[in-house]
Amino acid sequence: MLVHKPGDSTGVVITNIAVGEKVAGLVTENNTGFELEACSNIPLGHKIALKPVAAGEKIIIYGWSCGYASQPISAGEHVHVHNMKSARWR
Amino acid sequence: MAGLTFQGYRRENGKAAIRNHVTIIPVDGVSNAAAKNVSKIIHGAEALVHPFGELQFGRDLELFFQTMTGVGSNPNVAAAVVIGMEPDWTDKIAAGIAGTGKPVASFYIERAGDLAVIERAARKTKEFIHYASEIKPREINLAEIILGIKCSESDTTSGLGANPTVARVLERMLDWGATVMFGETSELTGAEHIIADRFKSLEEQEKFRQAYNEYTSFIENEHASLLGSQPSQGNIHGGLSTIEEKAFGNIQKLGNALIDGVLAPAEPPPDKGFWFMKTSSAAPEVLTLFAAAGATLQIVSTGQGNIVGCPVTPVIKLSANPLTVSTMSEHIDLNVSGLLTREITIEQAGDMLMDMVLRTAAGRLTSSEVLGHREFLPTKLFRSA
Structure with missing residues (x-):
């Protein structure tokens, strides 16, 4: 999984990930590695939550707000249109 | 690296090109058929078919003319043939392209019909293909x-x-x-x-x-x-x-x-x-x-x-x-x-x-x-x- 910036809420998985799989992560900006357990199946190119996000809280990607959580999200969960919404177009 | 060069084309107005197309531009949707037929007869000529060019007005019409003239004026185009229903808009686009100094010809379908226009335009397009094929590549700076x-x-x-x-x-x-x-x-x-x-x-x-x-x-x-x-x-x-x-x-x-x-x-x-x-x-x-x-x-x-x-x-x-x-x-x-x-x-x-x-x-x-x-x-x- 690749993460743009330290502090981002999500990373992008670069292979298909199954529930319970341990995913190796890398923050591209500073090349720091970490590991996280997936709690959803996540297809290649989709996002995984790096930490819990409360409903209504901003989701940070590229170091910037890219929308908000429309329901509570757990660390390791698939983040997409079912639980993430635009703050601009509704 | 700034001195990187390649063999490209230098147009009449000094602009640099990386392709050497002869382009057939229909002015309006109903001229597409003639333009396409010319491109079938003349190897290497491309017809830019599109559905527009009728009864547009105001800013929309200005953008249409700018687009058609602009594409014909693109340095990658060595010569252009413009085919339309009537002379006014056809010549307006052709004149815009001719401002670059490249060869341009226009043909009108009203009072002639598709078949006569296809023949005349095909002969001119053939000339343009010969012309383009003899343009010598020149050293061009990547910038x-x-x-x-x-x-x-x-x-x-x-x-x-x-x-x-x-x-x-x-x-x-x-x-x-x-x-x-x-x-x-x-x-x-x-x-x-x-x-x-x-x-x-x-x-x-x-x-x-x-x-x-x-x-x-x-x-x-x-x-x-x-x-x-x-x-x-x-x-x-x-x-x-x-x-x-x-x-x-x-x-x-x-x-x-x-x-x-x-x-x-x-x-x-x-x-x-x-x-x-x-x-x-x-x-x-x-x-x-x-x-x-x-x-x-x-x-x-x-x-x-x-x-x-x-x-x-x-x-x-x-x-x-x-x-x-x-x-x-x-x-x-x-x-x-x-x-x-x-x-x-x-x-x-x-x-x-x-x-x-x-x-x-x-x-x-x-x-x-x-x-x-x-x-x-x-x-x-x-x-x-």
Whole structure:
């Protein structure tokens, strides 16, 4: 999984990930590695939550707000249109 | 590196070209048949068919003329044949193109019919093909390329791989004194403040803000939302969830380059440097507008795999999505999926794209050219009369 910036809420998985799989992560900006357990199946190119996000809280990607959580999200969960919404177009 | 050159073409008005097309331009939708028939008879001539050019008015008509004249004037076009129903609009487009000094001829279908026009236009097109085939290649500096950049069918791999690769190339080319255009007004939503801050002058920054707000009001006046269109269904399949996320991925292709100014749709950049053009985000429309503004080369970074091309410019396509580069490899000129697996660095990816730019300028045909992707789509601003 690749993460743009330290502090981002999500990373992008670069292979298909199954529930319970341990995913190796890398923050591209500073090349720091970490590991996280997936709690959803996540297809290649989709996002995984790096930490819990409360409903209504901003989701940070590229170091910037890219929308908000429309329901509570757990660390390791698939983040997409079912639980993430635009703050601009509704 | 700034002294990089390639064998290209020098037009009558001094502009540099990387292709040597003879182009047949129908003025209106009903002239497409004659234009297409000429292109069937004369090998190597391309007809730019489109459905517009009738009863347009006001700003929409001005943009139509600017697009048709602009595409014919594009340095990659060696000579142009214009075919329309009647002389006034046909000659207006032909005269605009003739201002570049290149050979142009016009033909009118009223009082002649398709068959007579096809014969006359085919004879003239044949002459132009002979003419173009004898233009001697000249040494051209890479900085004379006018580049259009666009991302399309984006996904999360675009922001991680293909777009930062494009940024490396445009930053280098701008340092060398090239001209680069980007657009996609709606696709900056969420990151528009960052783009606004990159304008070199407050005046152009204000023009950008106005352009962005004008687009937003247009959507509001339609009582519509771009939700469902931006991000597109393809973007969503690829993992992009919101317009903000798509916009931040999009602007990765701009690097840290400062922006010189704002262009109206199809407006040629007044000088070298980095220019924002007011465009839709639909690839064929954007590539057509950049070509009309004089772009001689275009780069499209893609995630899910847009297959688009342009009839007058090569389009280099690159992708970092491992599925796209394996399942649609024939459409992708440059595979940078190694960026995701960390097998290549962003600097290496930038070098690979720079090399592809040089090879394309020197004559390598792009996937879009070889596969016949020559989408031509003038932007229509509003309903006709």
